[in-house]
Each structure stands twice: as structure tokens, then as C-alpha cells.
Amino acid sequence: GENVEQHPSTLSVQEGDSAVIKCTYSDSASNYFPWYKQELGKRPQLIIDIRSNVGEKKDQRIAVTLNKTAKHFSLHITETQPEDSAVYFCAASQSDTDKLIFGTGTRLQVFP
Amino acid sequence: DTAVSQTPKYLVTQMGNDKSIKCEQNLGHDTMYWYKQDSKKFLKIMFSYNNKELIINETVPNRFSPKSPDKAHLNLHINSLELGDSAVYFCASSPLGGRKTQYFGPGTRLLVL
Numbered sequence: 001g002e003n004v005e006q007h008p009s010t011l012s013v014q015e016g017d018s019a020v021i022k023c024t025y026s027d028s029a030s031n032y033f034p035w036y037k038q039e040l041g042k043r044p045q046l047i048i049d050i051r052s053n054v055g056e057k058k059d060q061r062i063a064v065t066l067n068k069t070a071k072h073f074s075l076h077i078t079e080t081q082p083e084d085s086a087v088y089f090c091a092a093s094q095s096d097t098d099k100l101i102f103g104t105g106t107r108l109q110v111f112p
Numbered sequence: 113d114t115a116v117s118q119t120p121k122y123l124v125t126q127m128g129n130d131k132s133i134k135c136e137q138n139l140g141h142d143t144m145y146w147y148k149q150d151s152k153k154f155l156k157i158m159f160s161y162n163n164k165e166l167i168i169n170e171t172v173p174n175r176f177s178p179k180s181p182d183k184a185h186l187n188l189h190i191n192s193l194e195l196g197d198s199a200v201y202f203c204a205s206s207p208l209g210g211r212k213t214q215y216f217g218p219g220t221r222l223l224v225l
Binding site for chain 2: 051093104
């Protein structure tokens with residue numbers, strides 16, 4: 001079955017700096033890769049996703065890149081703000097299934 | 113409000129008890145899920161239902177039994193609670209078909225003493 005690894009487990013940056021979180025997956029059949037943000041005590045919420053037919057997707061300060069050959073994908077947050085502080089999860093699934101396999105999470109702290 | 117809702121928000125109980133968590137979505141979605149998030153924040157799928165039919169059943173002890181009376185509701189019943197069941201349980205829903213956004217409920221924090 002699919003296995004998703006996520007690094008780093010914790011990341012501290014200064015406000016205004018960029019943050020990068022990386023994930024690798026094991027199943028080459030996976031073709032959908034969402035990223036979820038979970039603030040303390042709250043529910044996970046989708047922030048961006050990418051499908052395997054594209055290599056990069058951007059939404060304002062957030063971008064995701066996908067390398068299908070290497071089976072890894074990354075989340076990039078530019079101009080970080082204190083409200084970006086949260087746990088971020090990557091996930092992977094296949095088009096014929098609703099089963100999301102989540103990474104182990106990255107706790108991002110943005111210091112003012 | 114258009115959302116996924118869960119009750120109760122907190123559940124404190126003794127080992128050996130039986131408890132239920134309820135989930136409802138009014139998003140018109142066909143697929144619903146239960147996830148368990150442990151103390152290390154690992155998020156793991158337990159079950160998923162499509163239109164009241166069980167689709168995903170991960171290696172979860174059979175003390176956990178999901179029940180879907182209709183496509184807007186997916187409840188989780190847990191028998192003979194154990195200390196290791198302490199976690200946050202999230203319900204989620206999504207439209208039918210893969211590669212769709214999953215919308216999570218607020219979570220139920222279960223503490224077994």
C-alpha cells in the first residue's frame with residue numbers, strides 16, 4: 001500500500017522568510033496530492049492540491065511542486081506570516097479511490 | 113451553516129464503556145469518513161462509506177463499528193473502550209469520486225480513563 005513520508009517534522013522561520021515542506025510517496029499509481037493545514041485545536045483544512053498531470057500550482061503565497069519521476073512533492077510558502085503557524089499535512093491518493101494517506105505532519109512556527 | 117458537524121466535542125469515559133460519536137454533513141456529499149488522530153498528530157483513515165455502503169475498512173479493531181443510516185450521517189460506535197482509544201476522531205465528507213477535497217468536522221476528543 002501507499003506510504004507517505006514528510007520532512008521536516010518541525011520548522012521555525014522568521015516572519016517574511018520562505019518555508020518548504022517535502023513529502024515522498026511510494027505508490028507510482030498515486031495521482032492526487034492535497035495539502036492540509038491544521039491550526040491548534042482545529043480541524044484539518046485543504047489549502048492547495050495538485051494532480052499528477054501538472055508539475056506546479058500556485059495560489060497567492062502558496063505553491064506546490066510535483067516530481068512524478070522521483071515521487072516527491074513539496075509545499076512552498078513565501079512571505080510567511082505568524083498566522084501561517086500550524087501543522088501542515090501532505091497526503092496522496094489514487095483517482096479510483098477516496099483513500100487519502102497522510103504524511104506525519106510538519107509543525108511550522110513563524111516568529112514575528 | 114453548511115458544514116460537517118460532530119457530537120459530542122469532548123468525551124471522557126471509563127475503560128470498558130461503550131460510546132458513540134455522531135457525524136452529519138449537509139454538503140450533499142456521497143462519501144463520508146472517520147479518521148483517528150493520535151497524540152503525535154498522526155492522521156489515519158479508519159472507514160469510509162459511499163452512499164451508506166462501506167468502502168474502506170482499515171485494520172481497525174472490530175470494537176469499532178461505523179453505521180450510516182443515510183448518506184448525510186455516519187456514526188461511530190466503540191465497544192469496550194481501551195486506554196489506547198484516547199485520540200481525536202474526525203469525521204469528513206467529500207463528493208463522489210477520487211481526487212476530491214475532503215471536508216473535516218471539528219473533531220471529537222475522546223479520553224479513556
